[in-house]
Amino acid sequence: DAGVTQSPTHLIKTRGQQVTLRCSPKSGHDTVSWYQQALGQGPQFIFQYYEEEERQRGNFPDRFSGHQFPNYSSELNVNALLLGDSALYLCASSSLLTPGYNTGELFFGEGSRLTVL
Amino acid sequence: KQEVTQIPAALSVPEGENLVLNCSFTDSAIYNLQWFRQDPGKGLTSLLLIQSSQREQTSGRLNASLDKSSGRSTLYIAASQPGDSATYLCAVSKGTSYGKLTFGQGTILTVHP
Numbered sequence: 001d002a003g004v005t006q007s008p009t010h011l012i013k014t015r016g017q018q019v020t021l022r023c024s025p026k027s028g029h030d031t032v033s034w035y036q037q038a039l040g041q042g043p044q045f046i047f048q049y050y051e052e053e054e055r056q057r058g059n060f061p062d063r064f065s066g067h068q069f070p071n072y073s074s075e076l077n078v079n080a081l082l083l084g085d086s087a088l089y090l091c092a093s094s095s096l097l098t099p100g101y102n103t104g105e106l107f108f109g110e111g112s113r114l115t116v117l
Numbered sequence: 118k119q120e121v122t123q124i125p126a127a128l129s130v131p132e133g134e135n136l137v138l139n140c141s142f143t144d145s146a147i148y149n150l151q152w153f154r155q156d157p158g159k160g161l162t163s164l165l166l167i168q169s170s171q172r173e174q175t176s177g178r179l180n181a182s183l184d185k186s187s188g189r190s191t192l193y194i195a196a197s198q199p200g201d202s203a204t205y206l207c208a209v210s211k212g213t214s215y216g217k218l219t220f221g222q223g224t225i226l227t228v229h230p
Contacts, residue, residue, distance in 0.1 A: 035218075043218070056216075105149075105163060108153070108160045108163075110159055
């Protein structure tokens with residue numbers, strides 16, 4: 001059973017460029033969430049996708065956008081990169097939380113390490 | 118706004134010791150709490166999930182407890198081993214948040230032989 005897979009694992013960009021990160025959820029999962037983890041910090045929630053729509057969003061600017069495809073995979077796009085966007089970007093998958101029906105447990109991928117120069 | 122705090126920030130122990138990692142959260146209206154392990158530069162591995170109606174969960178040498186009313190959780194690691202060295206993160210979610218976790222900053226654990 002394949003877990004959550006992310007690509008690329010590492011990438012280097014320069015300020016002002018744009019980047020796209022990709023995520024395939026764990027088999028049987030339909031919900032994808034994205035997190036940003038700066039060095040030495042806990043992950044911060046960016047947004048979540050279900051049924052190809054953004055359902056929730058954290059405190060991130062509009063430069064961060066996403067997409068979910070019919071096969072539940074997802075992309076995270078970041079425009080006009082800043083030095084402060086350098087971080088580990090984590091994708092997590094789950095089944096849509098239905099209280100009393102599933103646990104809401106999240107499973108994470110290995111992340112994409114973005115360095116902005 | 119939910120805030121999660123983990124104490125201590127770092128911990129170094131000799132192999133074989135039993136240890137406790139602490140996690141506190143400010144809003145007790147949580148749906149569940151998850152403990153994760155993170156190795157350097159890697160993703161998060163789920164260790165234990167505790168539903169808000171539960172008091173504890175156990176997996177092997179790990180035991181996590183939850184006191185929702187006081188906003189606290191502890192992760193107990195028995196008979197620590199060098200392979201347990203990693204960063205341990207706790208995170209909480211609300212029932213209406215569909216997978217939005219609020220994380221603490223983690224405890225960096227080093228177990229030396």
